[in-house]
Amino acid sequence: MHKTTLALILAVTALAACEPVAVQPVTPPAAADECGAAGYQxxxxxxxxxxxxxxxxxxxxxxxxxxxxxxxxxPDRLNIEYGPNGRITKVSCF
Structure with a gap:
């Protein structure tokens, strides 16, 4: 009985290994410009x-x-940063 059970488990495992797995490509999230910072660069x-x-x-x-x-x-908040010299150094969303 144990040999039959073991053979059945091995057969099911072998069949499961042959099942194709759907893999979706990982794409990095697009850089969001929800606050419109691009227009103020x-x-x-x-x-x-x-x-x-x-x-x-x-x-x-x-x-x-x-x-x-x-x-x-x-991400919808516009931030304008300036440095110690009083000049704008960065415009971004955060």
């Missing part, structure tokens, strides 16, 4: 004072080198 290198003449989406943050900001991630 021209600000990089400009003085921070250039921002005063512009209108930005509600919730936009202007972040200085020593400014504290919340750590919550909101």
């Amino acid at each position: 021209g600000l990089i290198g400009q003085p921070r004072t250039a921002l005063s003449a512009m209108n930005f989406p509600l919730g936009t943050r202007v972040i200085g080198p020593e400014d504290m900001v919340t750590a919550d991630f909101r």
Whole structure:
């Protein structure tokens, strides 16, 4: 009886090994631009004072080198960062 059970288990295992497995290719997530940062990349290198003449989406943050900001991630929030020299260094969504 044990030989029959063992043979059956081996047969089922062998058949299961032959079953094709559907493998979907892994694609990296596209870089999201939910806040529209791509349209503001021209600000990089400009003085921070250039921002005063512009209108930005509600919730936009202007972040200085020593400014504290919340750590919550909101991909729809525009963030404009400037360095110690007063020039804009980064425009991104977070």
